[in-house]
Amino acid sequence: MLGFVLRRLARAALTMLIVVAIAFAVLRLSADPATVILGPDAPPAAIAAFRHAWGLDRPLWMQFGFYIAALLDGDFGRSMINGATVLPLVLNRVPTTLSIMLPALLLAIGIGVPAGMFAALRRNTFADRAVMIAAVAGFTVPSFVLGLVLVLVFAVELGWLPSGGNDHWYSAILPIVTLGTGAGAVLARFTRSAMVEVLGQPYILTASAKGLLWRVVIRRHALPNAAIPLVTMIGFMVGGLLAGAVVTESVFSWPGLGRLMVTSVGSRDLAVVQCILLLVSLMMVASNLTVDLVYGLIDPRLRHGERGRL
Amino acid sequence: MSLLVLDQVHYAYPARHTLLGGRSKIRAVAGVSLALERGRTLGLVGESGCGKSTTGRLALGLIAPDAGCVAFGGEAMPAPGTAAWRALRARVQLVFQDPLGALDRRLAIGRQIAEPMVIHHLGTSDERTRRVAELLRAVGLSADLEARYPHQLSGGQRQRAVIARALATRPDLLVCDEPVSALDVSIQAQVVNLLADLQEEFGLTILFISHDLRLVRLVAHEVAVMYLGQIVEQGEPTAMFAAPAHPYSQALLAAVPNPQRRGPRALLAGEPPDPAARPTGCAFHPRCPIAVARCRGEAPALRPRADGRLVACHLADVDAASC
């Protein structure tokens, strides 16, 4: 077990390194931060000085080397815009993003999974189709459209909720709904198909043939097996929600990681972008690792290998 | 000269490691020697884990043995993936258990039967069309089925189509791995009769792998019983099934359902063995009703009896009449 975890951590570190390396190269090759930050009218001397001060005139591989060396020392660099140290700047934003991401995840699970189960148990009836159509609508509508519509209705027309910012606790409601809807819709469809697949398995027939009441069959035999693919899906959802957070935070001016990412990429504030990328990949890796471990807990076949015979 | 010779072949599957990192090789075939004569059928019987399917794949050259050699038509079987190996595919063909899986759902039957000819560049387009019609006739399918898709045919018809495809390149050797197990009983008889007819008409050599002893007795000129990767008995089917020499063959025959049986039957105790955990000495000794101390320590070799039967049992030679 220990070997398994260590192997996964090693792979995770490699993944993060590759992500940062690619971003590193793309950011530096696509535009000159100096020009972007100082403005295109800045005198060439100022630009050259800026580039030299931030080490941008060195070869790419050398810059990367210095960056990694600094990382290992705990130094994540400084913002090119205001000189602040990057790590605290980024970490400051994490709770803000989590405060809409986690509730959105819970919302997605809390509505999507029961809806999917409901549809599966009543498959091919009107109720099933109605739920599925709602789900399709839920994930085809782009989140920024949904967000803007919600703002229009609840903030502008009805005035119940603020249109942006995070001044009050209820400012989070609209961003959470926007973020959670798409994820919940996908989860509903996925749950339905996982459940339908499980319900078609021979062991469900066996459980019924044993004389168990239908609700017991669903609870004890169908749900645990349907949970297995669901757990994977939820693991992926973390990545999807992080991506969705970028858009949602922009629509609602929510001062989280997403907003910071957008502004930093736009201004080529390299260290900030790289740090956020590292953090995001760490979160993804952590969620995948958790999924794998949970998998092992709920599916005994994975714990023992294919055929650990007695 | 035999068409196909396997000489002391061994094959082990690399085992999957569990989460905890346990690793072991699974010896699927542990020293098998076979010779197939032209125009004859060799039956290979055994239960799960005995290695008969792996032996079939070794015979075809789909996998290369870890030790020992396979010779086809007097020459060594080329390594999988080489050009010589690919050319040899025209001479050896495989028919296996699931006809729906063996056919491409998206292509019409006629195209699939013609495909081997296309791959090996045999004949012109007209000649191929004629040959497809010929093959359909030979396997007892009506010509209009040529345009149908696999899901539109019955199980028996699909298997016939698979056989037609296998014959397209006029192969010398046909390996049939449980060719009728997935078919209804009344259809099994049809397909088995068909294989026998085709053998006579085209001089096919057939390796017939099956768990069904009754079928094998009917189609095979010679039969070999396998247990845990080795041949334990080999001989002429009728004589062998009337008086099997090896205790495993005896148990296998006793297990065949027979409503006319008189008296109780001797049941073989225990489970089919796990190839990953081979017993020492004779692989069958843990379940053998007549095992002695020698069986645990020393693996018996496959030796011929006076009447030509091959048996791998320390006790078989002692008194052939008592078995």
Next chain:
Amino acid sequence: MPKPPSPDPTLAAAPALIELVGLRVAFDRTPALHGIDLSVRRGEALGMVGESGSGKSVTWLAALGLLPRRARVGGSVRLDGQELIGAASDALAAIRGRRIGLIFQDPVSALNPVHRVGAQIGEAVSRHRGLNGAAARAEARRLLDQVGLPDSSRRLDAYPHELSGGQNQRVMIAMALAGEPDLLIADEPTTALDTTIQAQILDLLDRLRRETGMALVLISHDLSVVGEVCERIVVMYAGRIVEDAPTAELLEAAAHPYTKGLLAAVPPLEGPRRRLAAIPGNVAQAGDLPPGCAFAPRCGDAVEACAAQVPRFQEVAPLHRAACWRLADAAP
């Protein structure tokens, strides 16, 4: 195993445990079962033989209300007088496992992969015998012993994928016995198993039947399997019963051409090697049945009358009936 005895004639008068009358099943308007009349007596061992599409499994799934919602079931199934068709789902759940047990083909996939086998047997024990906790576990262990699974305490904590096919089938049988049913329906229980294990399981089923006095319905495509264990055999084709006779009688003097064809299609283990007499044509499929006798297109003895009307049962001998028009000519 001694040859199955011919059924005691006095038993024929005994009341049936379960009676199927005119049982019909249709899926999306395609009829799969065309009016089955069958009865099983207490303690009887009945074999049901047929190929794909014969309806042999559908019969019992319909009787127990286990078919999917879209199936339309008609007719009557009476268990000791209680009507099962159309019964409330809770009433059916009370019957399943407790009065009628059911085991299936491919035991590995018929058991839940994420629960230990002890828990799965224990669940049946709790449901039908009201035992819980340690008492349920002890009973599960006793059942595993009864079905001949060695080292039962350890096996209780195993998962299905850790056991072999034969061991899993024993677990399924133990689970089915938990409710002490009056009737056990075994649907192709040995088809997915190795030959030597098949023999063990059939032997086990026979022994359990004699020990507990329960009735057994053994469903198989293999006449020999059924012939070894059962006293009476019913042959089905395309959703109808075509022949019904005591085992010895059926094997020696089968009346229906399909039964005769099935018998001829099995290669004998002894005697001279001869070409199999195969039944020509394809097995009739549910949606595509000809008018009249479904077997007529493949039958060597068919005459005009066969294609005109579905055959009615003819009494060939006491307790032996077959649905064939040609037999009407020869009837006494």
